Amino acid sequence: MKVNNLLKGKANLEIFSETLIRLAEKDKNILAVTSDSRGSGKLLPFAEKLPDQIVEVGIAEQNLVGVAAGLASAGKKTFAVSPACFLTARSLEQIKNDVAYSDFPVVLVGISAGVSYGALGTTHHSLHDVAVLRAFHNVDIVVPADNFETEQAIEAAAKATKPMFIKFGKKAMPFLPRTEKSFELGKASTICEGSDVVFIACGETVLPAYEAALQLREKGIGAEVISMHTIKPLDKKAVLNSAKKCKAVITVEEHSVHGGLGEACASLLMQSGIARPFKIVGIPDEDTATGSQVEIFEYYGITGKELAQRAEHLLDMT
Amino acid sequence: MSKYTDLELQIKSVKYRIALLKYIKLANAGHTGGSLSCTDILNVLYNDVLDVTPENFKDKNRNRYVQSKGHSVEALYVVLAELGFYPETDLETLCKGGSKYVGHPTRKINGIEFNTGALGHGLPISAGIALAAKMDKTGNKVFTLLGDGELAEGSNWEAAMMAAHYKLDNLVAILDHNSLQITGTNLEVNSPYPIDEKFRAFGWHVVEIDGNNIAELRQTFHAVPELKGKPTFVIANTVKGKGISFMENQKKWHHGVPSDEQYELAMKELQGELTRLENITA
Numbered sequence: 367m368k369v370n371n372l373l374k375g376k377a378n379l380e381i382f383s384e385t386l387i388r389l390a391e392k393d394k395n396i397l398a399v400t401s402d403s404r405g406s407g408k409l410l411p412f413a414e415k416l417p418d419q420i421v422e423v424g425i426a427e428q429n430l431v432g433v434a435a436g437l438a439s440a441g442k443k444t445f446a447v448s449p450a451c452f453l454t455a456r457s458l459e460q461i462k463n464d465v466a467y468s469d470f471p472v473v474l475v476g477i478s479a480g481v482s483y484g485a486l487g488t489t490h491h492s493l494h495d496v497a498v499l500r501a502f503h504n505v506d507i508v509v510p511a512d513n514f515e516t517e518q519a520i521e522a523a524a525k526a527t528k529p530m531f532i533k534f535g536k537k538a539m540p541f542l543p544r545t546e547k548s549f550e551l552g553k554a555s556t557i558c559e560g561s562d563v564v565f566i567a568c569g570e571t572v573l574p575a576y577e578a579a580l581q582l583r584e585k586g587i588g589a590e591v592i593s594m595h596t597i598k599p600l601d602k603k604a605v606l607n608s609a610k611k612c613k614a615v616i617t618v619e620e621h622s623v624h625g626g627l628g629e630a631c632a633s634l635l636m637q638s639g640i641a642r643p644f645k646i647v648g649i650p651d652e653d654t655a656t657g658s659q660v661e662i663f664e665y666y667g668i669t670g671k672e673l674a675q676r677a678e679h680l681l682d683m684t
Numbered sequence: 685m686s687k688y689t690d691l692e693l694q695i696k697s698v699k700y701r702i703a704l705l706k707y708i709k710l711a712n713a714g715h716t717g718g719s720l721s722c723t724d725i726l727n728v729l730y731n732d733v734l735d736v737t738p739e740n741f742k743d744k745n746r747n748r749y750v751q752s753k754g755h756s757v758e759a760l761y762v763v764l765a766e767l768g769f770y771p772e773t774d775l776e777t778l779c780k781g782g783s784k785y786v787g788h789p790t791r792k793i794n795g796i797e798f799n800t801g802a803l804g805h806g807l808p809i810s811a812g813i814a815l816a817a818k819m820d821k822t823g824n825k826v827f828t829l830l831g832d833g834e835l836a837e838g839s840n841w842e843a844a845m846m847a848a849h850y851k852l853d854n855l856v857a858i859l860d861h862n863s864l865q866i867t868g869t870n871l872e873v874n875s876p877y878p879i880d881e882k883f884r885a886f887g888w889h890v891v892e893i894d895g896n897n898i899a900e901l902r903q904t905f906h907a908v909p910e911l912k913g914k915p916t917f918v919i920a921n922t923v924k925g926k927g928i929s930f931m932e933n934q935k936k937w938h939h940g941v942p943s944d945e946q947y948e949l950a951m952k953e954l955q956g957e958l959t960r961l962e963n964i965t966a
Contacts (some may be wrong), residue, residue, distance in 0.1 A: 421815065424849075429808045429842035436812020439797065440820075441744060459802055460839075464809055468791060468799040 369577050369670070373541040375513040378534035378570075379477055383408040385520040386445060390419050396524060397421055397437060401430045401448045407477050409447065427452045431460035431474070438470035443524060450476025450492035450533045451483070458498065465529045466504040472530075473523040479509075479533035480569065480620030481649065484658040492533070493649050497625025499531050500598055506530045507598040508551065509619075509627075511572035512539045515595050518549035526551075535570050535620070537659065542576060542593065552596045554604035560588030563677040564608040567618035568594045568627050571647075574663065575618050577670025582677055589677060597627050605631050606638055614643040614680040618668060623648040643680040647673065686732040691964060693898045696766075697727050698958045701927045702951065703762040703772070709947050711778040713787060717937035719759035721862040721895070721922040722829060726763045728901040729827055738769050741795060745822045748813050750797050752806020753831035753860060754788040760796070761785065769795035804837025806830060807857055811847045814855040814915075825908070827856045833865030835876040841886070848887030853909035856916045857888075860895065862924035864935045883917040895920025928953055 375381075390396040390412070399421040404413050413420045421437070423430050427448055434446035446453070453476050454461070465472045476495060483490035499505050508523070508530060510516040516534055523530050545556040554566075557576050560583070565575035572593045579589035590608050594601065609615050615635070617628035628646030635642065647668060655665040663669060667676065688696075700723045708714030730736065734747045751760055758778070765772040770793065777783035784792040788801030798809055810828040817824050830840065847855055859879065867873045876882075880890045889911040893900045901920070908916045924938075925931030928950045931940070942950055 418819070423842075423846050426842035426846065428804075428839040429811070429846055432805055432808025432839065432843065433812035433815065433846070435798075436809040436814075437816050438812075439809070440813050440816030442816055442819075460805065460808070463799055463802050464805055 369540070369573070369580060372543070375539050375541050377536045377538050378510060378513060378516040379408050379536045381513045381516040382475065382520055382534065383412060385517045387412050387415060389521065389524050390416050393443065394419065395441060396443045397445065399423065399430055399434045399437065399444055399446045401425055401427050401452070403448050403477065406449065407447045427456035428460055431457040431472070432464050434472045435460065435464035435468060435470050438472045443471070445473045445475050447475040447477060449490065450479040450495055451490050454492060454495035454498060454531070461499070461505065462502055466502045469504060470529065471527050473526070474529070474531040476531060476533035479535055481654070481659050481662045482535035482537070484662065485656060487656065488654055491654060493622040495531070495533060496597055496619070496621050496627065500625065500630065504529055505598070506551065506596065508532045508596050509568040510534055510595050511569055511593045512542045514541055515549060515555070515593065519551070519595065522551050533569070535659070537570055539570065539573065542572060544593070552599045552601060554601040555593040555595060557591035557593055558589070560590040561611050562588040563614045563616065563681060564590040564592060564612040565616050565618055565673065566592045566594050566605060566608065566627065566631055568597060569620055571618040571620050571668055574668055574670050574673055578673035578677060581670055581674040587677065587681065594627055597630060600630050600634065602634055605634055606640065609635055609640050609642055612642070613684045614677065616645045616647060616673065616676055616680065618647045618673065620668070621648050623650055643683045645676055645680060647676065688731055690898045690902070691961065693727055693731060695958065695961045696731060697724050697898070698927065698954055698961060700727060700759065700762050700766070702954045702958070704758040705942070705947070705950055705954070707762070707775045707778050708758055708941060710776055711780070712941050713779045714758050714941060715755040715938065716940045717864070717924040717931060717934070718753065718831065718860065718862065719756045720926045720928065720931065721924045722753070722756050722860040723759050723926065724896050724898060724901060725829060725858060725860060725920055726759050728898060728905060730763050730767060732902055733905045734827065737767065738794065745824050747824045748797060748810070748826045750806045750810045750813070750826070750828045751789055751800055752828050753803065753834055754800030756860070757787060757789050760789060764793070764795040767795070803831065803834040804839040807840045807843035810855055810857070811843045811852060814847070814852040815850055817854055818850070818852065825854045825856060827858060829858045829860055832859060832861050832863060832870045832876060833873070835879065836874050844883065844886040844888065847915045851913040852915045853911070853913055856905070856908050856918060858918045858920055860922055861919050862922045864924045864933065864938065866935065866938050868935055879919055887914060888917045889914040890917045890919065892919040892921065895922035896926050927957070
């Protein structure tokens with residue numbers, strides 16, 4: 367199965383919007399709260415169809431989350447939507463106290479996550495969100511890879527009784543293959559199986575990880591690809607099983623190399639006594655390279671070709 | 685609205701002050717001055733205005749109170765105890781290891797709406813609650829209590845702008861204007877003045893009253909909303925440390941545990957005032 371043969375999809379952002387409309391049409395308690403982001407959040411159709419279910423707070427992210435928590439405390443199922451870079455920085459204390467600590471099931475939706483904003487630069491990049499939110503008690507963290515995972519995640523979020531942070535980008539994503547056509551929060555999806563190297567990836571980096579797996583397969587190297595869509599709670603079993611089975615582990619994320627999926631896996635493996643040649647691929651701690659998301663991914667080796675090379679290098683070490 | 689006379693509520697205020705001082709002494713910790721200044725406000729809200737009880741606390745249509753100045757938790761704890769949300773003896777564990785009665789409000793305590801304490805959170809939260817009430821046409825009102833030092837937090841102003849935009853006339857923000865914060869008077873630290881003009885400019889209806897006067901508090905809270913379509917900002921002028929002569933208007937009593945001698949003196953004053961009021965009834 368070649369990557370080009372995968373069924374084409376839309377941006378996860380669009381799927382979020384379509385799914386939310388579908389859910390909100392059936393449940394009047396579902397509200398979208400947004401900080402002047404209905405355009406970038408693809409919520410214009412939502413706003414047109416369900417004007418009584420969208421709350422606009424203007425460019426005021428702290429108020430966005432505070433209001434969302436207040437609405438949730440009054441029985442509303444609130445989706446607070448804002449670019450991830452602002453939602454998880456400007457309104458971090460509101461996430462911590464009004465949502466997580468006060469325990470109201472707000473769904474925090476971080477759009478244009480990672481380096482989705484590309485050449486707009488670092489002010490609009492969110493490379494810290496998983497790291498910071500992992501350290502808060504009572505916030506689940508979901509980073510869906512493709513349209514299927516996004517739709518499932520939003521549906522799960524609508525039913526969730528605890529706070530959740532979901533993020534995604536705006537790149538059109540193909541439908542990834544998976545060993546099981548099911549989705550469960552907290553249970554990783556296996557994209558393909560192998561026993562030489564495992565890529566544990568999330569979000570839009572699962573695709574290049576899968577591309578790498580295909581390239582490695584042609585060389586007779588078995589690569590497993592795990593879509594760790596739920597980073598918290600981490601599917602520990604999946605990480606341990608794949609790591610035990612394989613000879614090397616590479617994590618991939620559109621996030622700082624500090625504190626994200628990679629370090630979550632490393633922490634687990636070390637504390638479980640499992641040592642493997644291990645590499646965290648992400649955005650390093652430096653002045654981020656400039657350019658589009660594609661160019662930034664290429665610069666930092668988040669591509670099929672570079673990930674495959676990394677895998678071969680790591681396996682040479684075994 | 686309630687069955688109490690002004691005098692009966694005044695008596696309650698003194699009893700609340702006695703209780704909160706007792707538990708602060710036991711806990712060896714407390715935000716004493718600011719709890720004393722807002723005791724009358726909480727008294728009137730809970731005994732005359734909100735109609736929130738342990739029985740109706742989970743009712744969707746109840747009025748709501750969010751204490752944005754979360755640190756005045758001791759005042760809130762004693763008022764809720766007296767209303768029967770939990771036994772007052774629970775407060776003997778205030779700030780002790782393992783106790784859920786920590787130094788700022790949490791929902792683990794029956795009767796408390798939100799985990800406040802980091803300042804500037806109450807107004808956005810309350811705006812959200814007020815908006816939900818408007819959407820659902822429940823008719824309930826939302827009250828939130830702010831501190832004057834707290835007004836420096838920018839999130840307040842985000843909420844102030846949005847509340848006026850959404851015409852949340854079921855929202856009442858009360859300012860416990862005791863004019864003091866940790867470092868000194870608001871005027872000398874980071875002047876918020878003129879507070880009334882600022883909120884009017886943001887589109888709110890503003891009133892200014894004596895926040896330690898039971899009758900004025902009752903009249904004001906029952907009159908809201910006075911202007912349809914505008915949220916109300918009540919500047920309640922209070923005395924920090926109200927009720928205890930050596931604590932009144934002293935910045936150092938923002939936090940403070942009285943020594944044994946000070947405690948005895950304070951209790952004597954409060955008991956004296958209580959006796960005086962009770963004799964009026966007689």
